[in-house]
Amino acid sequence: AQSVTQPDIHITVSEGASLELRCNYSYGATPYLFWYVQSPGQGLQLLLKYFSGDTLVQGIKGFEAEFKRSQSSFNLRKPSVHWSDAAEYFCAVQADRGSTLGRLYFGRGTQLTVWP
Amino acid sequence: KAGVTQTPRYLIKTRGQQVTLSCSPISGHRSVSWYQQTPGQGLQFLFEYFSETQRNKGNFPGRFSGRQFSNSRSEMNVSTLELGDSALYLCASSKGQSSGANVLTFGAGSRLTVL
Numbered sequence: 012a013q014s015v016t017q018p019d020i021h022i023t024v025s026e027g028a029s030l031e032l033r034c035n036y037s038y039g040a041t042p043y044l045f046w047y048v049q050s051p052g053q054g055l056q057l058l059l060k061y062f063s064g065d066t067l068v069q070g071i072k073g074f075e076a077e078f079k080r081s082q083s084s085f086n087l088r089k090p091s092v093h094w095s096d097a098a099e100y101f102c103a104v105q106a107d108r109g110s111t112l113g114r115l116y117f118g119r120g121t122q123l124t125v126w127p
Numbered sequence: 128k129a130g131v132t133q134t135p136r137y138l139i140k141t142r143g144q145q146v147t148l149s150c151s152p153i154s155g156h157r158s159v160s161w162y163q164q165t166p167g168q169g170l171q172f173l174f175e176y177f178s179e180t181q182r183n184k185g186n187f188p189g190r191f192s193g194r195q196f197s198n199s200r201s202e203m204n205v206s207t208l209e210l211g212d213s214a215l216y217l218c219a220s221s222k223g224q225s226s227g228a229n230v231l232t233f234g235a236g237s238r239l240t241v242l
Contacts, residue, residue: 043228054131054217054233062228101170105228113158113221113229114183117170 013038013104013111017118024092025126032087032121034102043105044085045115046076050098058100061085072096097125129153131220131234139240145206148237150218152199158182158223159201160231161193164215173216176201177223205239213241 014037024030036042043062047055059070066078076087085102099122103115132151140146152159160183161173172185176195193203199220205212215238219231 045230047233052238054133054235055219057230057232060228060230111183112225113175113223114160114172115162115170115219115231116172119169 013042013106013116015102015104015116015118017100017102017121019121020119021122021124023124023126026094027091030087030089030092030096030123032100032102032123034085034087034118035083036085036102036104037083038104038106040106041080044076044078045103045105046070046074046085046087047101047103048098049101049120055101058087092123092125094125094127097123099123131218131232133216133218133234133237135237136235137238137240139242140208141242142208142210144208145204146208146239147202147204148216148218148239150201150203150220150234152201152218152220153232156220156222156232157199158221158229159195159199160219160221161201161203162217162219163187164217164236165213170217173203175223182223208241210241213239215239 016035045060046058061078099120101120102118134149158177160175163171175183179195190206195201215236217236219233221229221231
């Protein structure tokens with residue numbers, strides 16, 4: 012079965028600093044990968060997705076992520092963090108076939124705090 | 128276009144009661160999925176409906192059920208509520224295609240508190 016690990020429960024960065032959130036997945040084939048963001052009391056908003064092709068994908072709000080098959084990773088990055096980026100970030104994997112097609116498996120999330 | 132709409136946004140129930148949550152998907156989306164989010168267990172998949180049929184189901188007890196109507200709107204029901212059912216219930220819609228990736232768009236959620 013698919014699974015996702017986000018090793019960092021909580022990350023604190025200063026405004027203007029760079030950011031990298033880690034995500035490792037487990038899946039036998041090439042997965043579909045997603046990053047979602049959740050602000051307090053809100054639903055999940057899609058930041059970016061990887062299906063195939065170029066391993067560096069661009070998303071909304073200046074975020075990007077790189078798929079590395081050899082490391083089973085899909086880390087999220089942003090060159091300069093803004094105070095409004097403070098939120099919880101979820102990495103998710105989706106199977107490309109089988110009985111769980113379409114279902115998302117989420118990591119436990121990384122809470123991002125931004126210092127002014 | 129309108130997003131995924133969930134109602135009610137907040138509700139409080141007592142143990143033993145039942146609750147029904149509603150989800151209206153994005154127009155043209157035929158798949159609706161439900162997830163439960165709690166601090167202890169994170170985001171857990173409940174079930175997915177496609178064209179009025181349950182296509183996928185997570186590991187939840189039978190107290191959790193759902194259905195989908197011909198207009199793709201979905202409801203989920205929790206009977207005999209327990210304290211542990213307190214959670215944010217998220218609905219997501221997608222085109223539900225049988226091959227290729229399905230991009231899920233989430234609603235704002237229904238926050239259930241069980242007293």
